[in-house]
Amino acid sequence: MRIGLLGTGPWAQVAHAPALSGHRDLEFTGVWGRRPDAARELADLHGTRAYDDVEALFADVDAVAVALPPAVQAELALRAARAGCHLLLDKPLAPTVAQGRAVVEAAEEAGIASVVFFTTRFQPGPEAWITEQAGTGGWFTGRAQWLGAVFTAEDNPFAASPWRREKGALWDVGPHALSVLLPVLGDPRRVTAAAYGPGDTVHLVLDHVSGASSSLTLSLTAPPAAAGAMVELRGEAGVTVLPQATQGAVPALSRALDALLAAAGTGTPHACDAAFALRVTEILATAETLLHSGAR
The missing domain is CATH 3.30.360.10 (Dihydrodipicolinate Reductase; domain 2)
Known part of the structure; x- marks a missing residue:
């Protein structure tokens, strides 16, 4: 499976890029980031290509791994799903229920697999x-x-x-x-x-x-x-x-990638797919509303 990385921040550097470049069943095709210089630096470090155009990356890969803030993740995951890319996402899925639901619906319509990296679930x-x-x-x-x-x-x-x-x-x-x-x-x-x-x-x-x-x-x-x-x-x-x-983020993320490969290959959704992450988002949004209103 050809996979691209969206994001160049600390989490992408310490977890995503090492897991992608070290996975035996993946081809780490390229990196896109909101800071082109950082994308080039991270890509060079792992022997892959930096993309200036995210749509070009979508066209060249089968899947994307996202290491970006929730609002940015939701927007790009939507676009990636519509381009037919399987999704390895981070938590939270999105900052609002509406954005999270849009990602889930796009994934369902495209027939692509999704796995959300709840770290503990992959230990x-x-x-x-x-x-x-x-x-x-x-x-x-x-x-x-x-x-x-x-x-x-x-x-x-x-x-x-x-x-x-x-x-x-x-x-x-x-x-x-x-x-x-x-x-x-x-x-x-x-x-x-x-x-x-x-x-x-x-x-x-x-x-x-x-x-x-x-x-x-x-x-x-x-x-x-x-x-x-x-x-x-x-x-x-x-x-x-x-x-x-007992293990760090990179081995856990490697298991999440294994789960994405299995879900994409079998068509069977993983327990930690975008639909599960949407339910988590709904609970968080309810709690946030209660906290902001002062209701108990």
Whole structure:
């Protein structure tokens, strides 16, 4: 499969480009970025071509991997899908439900595969745990804490990201927590949200169709010593905790690429496709509306 990369920022540099260039079943065809100089530099580093015209890249590839802010991703994913390119996207899918729905509809109309890179879902230990707990059932409640230090650690490359400054932890790490809880506890019937705590810290409570409830604490403003992720489930089977990821972003992204190849080859949607990411976007948008209105 010929694949192109859209984006040249820190995430593209440390994760996407190494995963694409190192994957044995992919031809890393080229890079497009909003900064042509950065695209040329990244392309040279990985022995591929820089494209000045994104439509030319779409025409030369079978798929694209996107490492761009959500609003830019949504616009370009729409265009790529209409050009017949399979999609490896990042979370969140889009900053609004309407934009996310447009991507899903374009992918369905074009008959192309999509995979959204919820990092935890492509870590072997955590993904096996999620599958096991979904099969176990009987869960009474779940609790997730996803605490980042993006805004408190020195020299964090993502701290200056405009969309993270605007959207905060709800949209940055919220998708990770939801990607773990939803396949185990089911879709939420109701969502409540409150902004208590330092900086962008928010709290969500979900009422799931399974009858279970869950609570999420999300932040990018945690002290570095307190940063980390935890998910705990309690139910008829007792208490269980999500195992820690043991591998970095590049191996996880390589598994996401494997998933895209499988979905494209078989026509069977992956569990983390754009439709699932749209549902996550709908939940985030509901919580955001509640936070902005002050409703509980």
